[in-house]
Amino acid sequence: MEFENLTAQVRAGRKKGVARRLRRDGYIPAVCYGQGMSPLALSVDPKVLTDALCGSLGRNVVIQLNVEGEGSPSEPLLVMLQDYQYHPVSREILHADFLKVAMDQEVHVQVPFKATGRAAGVQTGGVLAQVYRSLPIKCRPDEIPPVLEIDVTEMGLGSIRKVSDLVLPPGIVVEYEQHQTLVSVSMPAAIPAETEEEEEEEEVAEVAEEAE
Numbered sequence: 001m002e003f004e005n006l007t008a009q010v011r012a013g014r015k016k017g018v019a020r021r022l023r024r025d026g027y028i029p030a031v032c033y034g035q036g037m038s039p040l041a042l043s044v045d046p047k048v049l050t051d052a053l054c055g056s057l058g059r060n061v062v063i064q065l066n067v068e069g070e071g072s073p074s075e076p077l078l079v080m081l082q083d084y085q086y087h088p089v090s091r092e093i094l095h096a097d098f099l100k101v102a103m104d105q106e107v108h109v110q111v112p113f114k115a116t117g118r119a120a121g122v123q124t125g126g127v128l129a130q131v132y133r134s135l136p137i138k139c140r141p142d143e144i145p146p147v148l149e150i151d152v153t154e155m156g157l158g159s160i161r162k163v164s165d166l167v168l169p170p171g172i173v174v175e176y177e178q179h180q181t182l183v184s185v186s187m188p189a190a191i192p193a194e195t196e197e198e199e200e201e202e203e204v205a206e207v208a209e210e211a212e
Contacts, residue, residue: 006063008067009042010042011029026046037073064076078102111135145169
């Protein structure tokens with residue numbers, strides 16, 4: 001498995017003034033933590049980090065973090081982006097949290113979910129409803145799929161597809177109950193017909209407008 005590469009510098013301070021100076025110099029504050037290690041205060045280049053997140057796995061990508069500076073680990077760390085803060089307008093990353101991972105240990109991530117094909121029930125007037133746009137899964141970091149899909153072509157009116165209907169790659173476990181509905185096809189909700197009383201009220205209103 002190939003990893004994205006990112007270089008980080010050990011960060012001496014954690015005060016707001018330090019963070020402002022970092023951002024002024026083109027870097028952002030970050031922290032790395034995980035099993036068997038003390039949290040590391042770091043600084044990273046946000047542009048390089050953003051580029052690393054633009055692949056097919058998005059924020060689920062595994063990153064080889066090369067840490068430099070006093071107190072840095074002797075070997076690169078394998079990490080994933082656990083959390084981040086961004087500017088509400090520019091959407092630029094302002095702070096990043098990295099979680100140390102191991103290739104032989106499962107992680108919990110959200111993976112995009114997509115319904116493929118055109119349901120038979122939609123072609124006869126039904127409406128396809130997709131309940132989730134992403135699904136929570138657990139698997140090893142090197143087994144994370146870029147997307148989970150389900151074919152809805154054969155779904156007629158009144159059909160549903162559940163978690164148990166997914167064809168999953170080896171090692172992938174969806175963290176929902178097997179009976180949880182993912183997609184359904186149903187008739188569109190009927191628009192209530194106007195009552196005679198409502199029609200009469202509209203006619204009276206129209207006459208009044210014309211009189212004016």
